[in-house]
Amino acid sequence: MSPKGRDILKSMVGAVEPARPEASGAPPPHRPSGAVKAMNLSLGRLGEEAAAAKALRESLASGDKVLEIDPAAVEMSFIRDRIPVDKDPEFERLKQSIQESGQQVPILVRPDPVKAGHYQAAYGHRRLRAAAEIGVPVKAVVRKLTDEELILAQGQENGPRVDLSFIERALFARRMDEHGFSRDMIAQALATDKPETSRLLQVAQTIDPEIILAIGPAPKVGRPRWLAFAEKFREAGGQKKAQAAIGAAAFHTLESNSRFDTIWKALEEKSAPQRAEQTLRTRSGGTLASVTRSGKTFRIAAKSAAFSEFLARRLIGLAAEFEEENEGK
Incomplete structure (x- = not known):
């Protein structure tokens, strides 16, 4: 094991819950693979576990008491930061860890401002849910x-980590904005x-929240594709295409990243040209012709032989008039 790995292990106190590696502030110069990638992920996980243990030591040193509370008495934060998914392997691993070793890192709560004897969670929602399911x-x-303070604690707990995908951060930003938090506060909570912050809000305010929730966290989809998705969604018919894709029977059997891809393909499909139909009549109400326009196609179906002959005689003159009007254009 490298010196860095030994230092991390020495700094840990007891076992802590499994967590995901911290996200780097800048993209890595290359993507390691194989054993190198596995080692980097392991060290990243150890680093986060060490940070959690350090936070626990500091919390205890500052005089904070760790209490055992009935999960039923703890409400979720008034602004949700995660998009729920049907199957979450990370949560199942967390749940198993707590069952086997107990909860090593406490969650942060505040007294509920309305319900006496109840609390609101700032962070640790997965640990809260796991404890509730285990009983x-x-x-x-x-x-x-x-x-x-609650939103800052919630955002800064999740912000530096890779738990929250781009769209989860975007939806979190939108919810904070809807609650009246300033852009400065939103940026501070998201550590960005x-x-x-403007890009996050741009995406979340363009795409219908129901569409986002139907897709899910899509952890493999980053900012560039979501920005492009928002542009396609904004085009005429974008929402209808997305809703049609979601309504397909197989959509809900897909995992989150595949759901994004499915709607992306639906948004890329060209809409059928709109057909406009008109009936030409005489003053007395007699039908002369029906006119159909679809895209660049313009079709006249004459219903009268006399009107058909009239149009045939006028076509050469109409072409000349058109040429005069468009001369030089």
């Missing part, structure tokens, strides 16, 4: 937090700059 109390640090 054991959840370990929690209780602090008095304002709405702003204003341009990136």
